[in-house]
Amino acid sequence: MLNKVICVRCPRSCVISVLIEEDTIKSIEGYGCRLGLEYAKEEITNPKRTVCSTVRIIGGRYPRLPVRTSEPVPKEKIKEVINQLKGLTVKAPVRRGDVILRNVVGTGADIIAEMDVEETS
């Protein structure tokens, strides 16, 4: 069976063809980079997404700190990840890449800060 996958790892949106026979991937074509190859494999066997949202931050310039999962998580866990972030509050200062929450909803991915936030007095 030939499956078409639109790569979402970057805005280039490569259309990747994945040929599956007897439950194994026979060939993958049309990917533009290594990320695309990995994505096509994943999207067929275990679709994943990077989840981006915000958490509350105290003492920063804005009331919200943008965060994301450190790596893509299973698609069906997106809403759970978002819900887990709802009660979370952090304090400025924060550095880009800081881990805000480890192993979010058991996915193995961490929640990391997307930007530096200085403490404002």
Add this chain to the structure above:
Amino acid sequence: MKEIRKDVVVVGGGPSGLAATAKLAELGYDVALVESGDELGGILIQCIHDGFGTKLFGKALSGPEFAGNFIEKVRGLGTDTFLQTHVTSVERRDGHWILEAVSPKEVIKFISKAIVYATGCRERTPFEILLGGTRPAGVYTAGMVQRLVNLYGVLPGKRVLIVGGGDVGMIVARHLYLEGVEDLLVVFPEPWFVGLPRNVQQCILDFGIQFRPRTIVKEIVGKEKVKGAILVKVDENWRPIKGTEEFYPCDSVVFSVGLVPNASKLEELGADIDPRTRGPVVNEYFETTLKGVFAVGNLLTPFDYVDDAVETAFIAAEGVSKFLNNEPKREKPLPIRPGRKVRLYIPHRIEWLQGRDLTLFFRPSVEEANAKISLKLGDLEVYYTRRPYVRPSLLERIVLPRDRIGEKDGEVVLDVE
């Protein structure tokens, strides 16, 4: 008034302004970066989704992360950056550019040899799509909603109508959905979403967000606060079909109906403006028609990928260097003209005698499979390349080897076959 002498002043601290600044500093020039807002990073600060920078960094970063990389770079190079500093006037005097700027602290007069404008785009407003009805509270642009949701944690409403099927509209729809607005409808006049396929999948289909193609908003209803909107079906020429009007109740309407380059300051200065891009007319190093004034990033035309916008900044920085070194230009610039199937393109002319290969960006006016992109000089085809698929919603990038042009005269025609 404080006087500051610089080789180059970069106006605008978004990704393209930061990239131009970093590159110029690396090339050894004394450069000042002037930003009117409170912080560096531009619009990327509110674009918290991932997918930025795969070309430059080899990974899918979020907007703030992408910007953060460049902010660190610029700081690391020790460049002078001026925040909350607004350029009020620019003029050419005695072979220099004089920029007057104000900040809450002081008035500064920059005296520089060259200027790089990186002032990006603005969002089109409901007025520009000739929308009828009242103007109640609850009407937003998508960028405003992105800012409210991602930086302030404020949702615009409980039942939201999104107007526009481009990338920004889709991305805002996803954010609103994930943050708790599940009553969403996206409408657009085209038969299908015009944004990138990845966003259709990841923002709309993943969550089953409702959408209606070939539908526009005719009128907004509500006096103090939005009560709803009158939707109407349109034909293939986007003309409303009589009798298909329908009242859609909602408490907010979000417009995501395109971006326009912020080129009015350049126009006031006397730079030629391209009616297609609505940005400045530029040469192959993105120098405008004003001597020593360069334009980069979304000020040229809205780019699909920030990596491409940043590339124009790198190229322009090299151009500034050529300009400052008085490198020779052609006696007559070689104009680039659009063929029948080209909607818009940059750059518009080839001016320097020597230099890097020419990077061209363009949007086709048609959808075509197995498209041949060609550049002709008179009857001579100087370059061609093929793409599996081209369409108006994808900005194409091609590189024309400079030696194919040499010192030839005439005009170059860019087209899709």
